[in-house]
Amino acid sequence: MIPTAFLADILKPIATGMASYRGRLCVPQSLYSWLFFFDVGGEIYDPENDSWVEMPAGMGDGWPARQAGTKLSVIVNGELYALDPSxxxxxxxxKRYDHQEDVWKVxxxxxxxxxxxxxxxxxxxxxxxxxxxxxxxxxxxxxxxxxxxxxxxxxxxxxxxxxxxxxxxxxxxxxxxxxxxxxxxxxxxxxxxxxxxxxxxxxxx
Known part of the structure; x- marks a missing residue:
């Protein structure tokens, strides 16, 4: 497996989704170069502190991806949902994201x-x-x-x-x-x- 740090040097990070969840803006990311996508987690914007922090590992790594690396999600009654293609x-x-366990559950x-x-x-x-x-x-x-x-x-x-x-x-x-x-x-x-x-x-x- 190629180290993520090495991929970050040769590929461009791009936002592949966005969701307003629990008062923060969640932006999953992927490293991209023509024909290749690699999931690398993402970042979360906290408006109260006006700062960006790294997305929890389970949230970013498990965020279901659609074609070409894009990641769809939706908020329903305060919960974050995504569709994981079969x-x-x-x-x-x-799947629904469980922020307490930092895991996506079917x-x-x-x-x-x-x-x-x-x-x-x-x-x-x-x-x-x-x-x-x-x-x-x-x-x-x-x-x-x-x-x-x-x-x-x-x-x-x-x-x-x-x-x-x-x-x-x-x-x-x-x-x-x-x-x-x-x-x-x-x-x-x-x-x-x-x-x-x-x-x-x-x-x-």
Whole structure:
């Protein structure tokens, strides 16, 4: 394994994400050179002290990465969530950061998303009205908004119900709602043609 200090001399550090969490600005970083990305943790800005500090090791090293090193995250009810893409073609896990243990924990398995290897952004995350949303494309190339009820997820935790097999995948990953916990629900779908997913912002109305 190449030492990070050596990589820092030949690669450029870039911000690969951003989240306002617990009153501070968290900025995960990667070292970048054309075709290569290496995760190197990140930094946290403290507005009260007007200073930057190094991100906790577990937070930075475990921050799930999307394509090209970018790291999506969303804040829902004060908690930091991210989607960890699966190595398979039709799923992923929602992880929540535990600041007390400095570790990312899986809270929702089998997120019903497809793999789009030819797309720059196969999914986006958004927090709205206390619920987590995944924006992706379905089998018909329509943009679909999937909503996860995190309260139902807590009530259906492994301590009260049996966990599904790790290799389970639904036959229709975008349109099928999780049968065991009924966490996911499609709340909207629209055909935007060949448009790519770039970003998602929640505005007060």
């Amino acid at each position: 190595s398979s073609l039709d799923g992923g896990d929602i 809270v929702i398995q089998r997120v019903p998303i497809r793999d789009f290897t030819d797309s720059e952004s196969p999914y986006l995350l958004a927090g709205f009205l206390g619920k987590l949303h995944v924006v992706t494309k379905d089998d018909e190339n329509c943009v679909a908004i999937l909503q996860a009820d995190l309260q139902k997820q807590k009530q259906s935790s492994p301590s009260t119900s049996s966990a599904p097999p790790a290799d389970y995948r639904p036959e229709n990953p975008v349109s099928v709602v999780d049968e065991e916990t009924n966490i996911w629900k499609i709340i909207a779908s629209k055909d935007f043609g060949t448009a790519e997913l770039v970003s998602c912002q929640v505005l007060a109305v």
